[in-house]
Amino acid sequence: MPGFIESRKGRGEQTVVIEPARLVEACEQLREDGFNFLSDVTAVDYFGWGSKGVAGHIGTASGRNLNAPGSQGLGRQPSGKPKRFAMSYHLLALAPGTPGASRVRLQVWLDDGEPVPSVIEIWPTADWHEREAWDMMGIRFEGHPNLSRILMEDDWEGHPLRKDYPLGGEPVRFSGDE
Numbered sequence: 383m384p385g386f387i388e389s390r391k392g393r394g395e396q397t398v399v400i401e402p403a404r405l406v407e408a409c410e411q412l413r414e415d416g417f418n419f420l421s422d423v424t425a426v427d428y429f430g431w432g433s434k435g436v437a438g439h440i441g442t443a444s445g446r447n448l449n450a451p452g453s454q455g456l457g458r459q460p461s462g463k464p465k466r467f468a469m470s471y472h473l474l475a476l477a478p479g480t481p482g483a484s485r486v487r488l489q490v491w492l493d494d495g496e497p498v499p500s501v502i503e504i505w506p507t508a509d510w511h512e513r514e515a516w517d518m519m520g521i522r523f524e525g526h527p528n529l530s531r532i533l534m535e536d537d538w539e540g541h542p543l544r545k546d547y548p549l550g551g552e553p554v555r556f557s558g559d560e
Contacts (some may be wrong), residue, residue: 417473423511426518428463429545465491500526518543
């Protein structure tokens with residue numbers, strides 16, 4: 383696969399990590415290999431991950447007990463991440479007449495301000511997903527035809543799902559107040 387870095391399996395899904403610059407090539411190859419459905423594009427902010435004060439959780443087959451102390455009483459530091467942001471592309475191979483679908487997660491890692499190529503030419507539904515990632519996380523998609531806000535107002539400052547987004551209230555605007 384173009385730009386291949388690593389592959390890992392976990393939670394019933396195959397994850398393939400690739401270089402951001404080779405994302406379009408990898409997506410084209412996966413589409414040719416039968417992964418014809420892009421179900422989701424998600425962005426995750428790992429700001430501060432692995433630094434002091436961040437606890438990891440040990441999960442079990444039935445989940446984790448939220449009533450027990452963090453990490454089920456076993457404190458441990460989570461492993462570091464390669465870069466701040468992870469972009470995950472969840473792909474399905476849907477074949478007519480087949481009851482199930484093969485799944486793969488294509489993942490790229492990005493630093494703050496590092497762009498990623500748009501995959502709209504491969505899967506047009508990526509338009510909305512990429513716009514949401516831009517709006518909420520500030521991840522720029524090169525080649526996107528209309529990278530504009532989709533959830534927040536056009537004059538909104540910042541990207542509210544980033545972990546460094548300032549917490550605090552927005553002033554309430556009442557009708558009739560000038």
